[in-house]
Amino acid sequence: MPSNKLMVEAIEKGTVIDHIHAGAGIKILRWLQLLNDHDRITVGLNLPSKHHGYKDLIKVENRILTDQEASELAIFAPEATVNRIEDYKVKDKFAVSLPKRVTGVFLCPNSNCITRTEKVATLFKLENNKKGLRMKCHYCEKHFNREVMSKVAF
Numbered sequence: 058m059p060s061n062k063l064m065v066e067a068i069e070k071g072t073v074i075d076h077i078h079a080g081a082g083i084k085i086l087r088w089l090q091l092l093n094d095h096d097r098i099t100v101g102l103n104l105p106s107k108h109h110g111y112k113d114l115i116k117v118e119n120r121i122l123t124d125q126e127a128s129e130l131a132i133f134a135p136e137a138t139v140n141r142i143e144d145y146k147v148k149d150k151f152a153v154s155l156p157k158r159v160t161g162v163f164l165c166p167n168s169n170c171i172t173r174t175e176k177v178a179t180l181f182k183l184e185n186n187k188k189g190l191r192m193k194c195h196y197c198e199k200h201f202n203r204e205v206m207s208k209v210a211f
Contacts, residue, residue: 071118073140082113170197
């Protein structure tokens, strides 16, 4: 008999990232540098989902994702939803949307790119096509899959 019990505890204030493809939750924790915070983080991996079979879920107490972070999240979890929580209630809920460009977030994988030697912020145009998400460097004009991208150290 199915039950309606919560598998992950509710939070008073913070952010819930839901509808993450199963297996991508840990990558998102690292990407958004959530593991460096001292706030409680609850991660649900391979949770049952009516629409996708299985999903991951991340709850971060006392931290609200910025709009920039939500845009970055769309690069790795395009179907994710972000819930901003206050007093145990959803204050704001939205689906993430893929930005057209990202500036100063990724390191260009091309070792010959000018961004590797000059102090200039990287800039990538995002293209979603049949091959999946591709990122084009504004400076060297090379295309890359998101899997080879690494975050710029701040």
